[in-house]
Amino acid sequence: MLTPIQLILISAVILLAATCVRSKLFGRMVPIAVGAAAISLVILPSAATEIAHRFGVGRGTDLVLYFSLVSIFFLLLRFQIRIRQFDTKVTEILRQLALLNAKRLEKDDHGR
């Protein structure tokens, strides 16, 4: 049987991969949310443990670790997407450059 935290984390990973990772708004909100969570937990360290218990996790640090992993997964996916988009653009630029410089290697007696 899955504990609440397992359900949350698994659905977060699937949801991120399927949808949110493409959303610009969501991508900008993640750093803000992580920052807000960080500040809150620094001010109220015991809160992490209380929240953790509610999700079926033993310690607050573990809960933080789990969500960090999901965030890293999200960031990696986003970087992959951005790199691919960048690749596509660079390729198109270089392709146009190559086509502009295309040349005919004229046939001569040395060619068969």
Next chain:
Amino acid sequence: MESMDKREVWVVIPAFNEDEVLRAIVAAVAAEGYSVVVVDDGSLRRADLFLRGLGVDYVRHPINLGQGASLQTGVDYALGNRARYIVHFDADGQHPVQGIADVVAAVAGGQCEMAVGSRFLRPSDAARVPVGKRILLKAGALVNGLITGLWLSDTHNGLRALSREAATRIRIRENGYAHATEILELARRAGLRVKEVPTTISYSDYARAKGQSMLNSLNILIDLLLRRVLR
């Protein structure tokens, strides 16, 4: 094929560090009367040094972009030069020049919009494929079928012919080797008819050394899976 102007058949040959080997292959294709564009994918030594006097067209990527990117560059060039049929042809000499006429005939005859070579349609061709390679290719065909829904016998054959119309509707975005599957996927989505044509592959030591390793097949597979998630 008699009535066809062979100059309207554009053969795209992507080349990366093929050096001396390239000349014989390009010369053989050009000698048949086809239009040829060699796409030099940022080779260390410029490929045009090996192609002097052959009467072929030459496009060079300033840096190495990958075989998929090279094919698309060549296709763009051919489309801009009144191509009626476009052929993808490997530079390592594994395809016989006769294969060009075979795949083009299938498209020109109206049987399909895209014809792809297969080394598994004739027992004599299949027998020439080394065992390890055969297992790899069959695994590739299985993955390809699952992804594209097109069940072909040989999905990683570099010999293809496309009608002009088909070439305009397929745009390769996979710069690396995942383009073989991508092309089929795009063809299927565009509703193009794809037909396999028997071809012979010669496994010279050179072609074998240039060919795909087992490890690289894994890279291709990961590219294909990422492509599903990331686009």
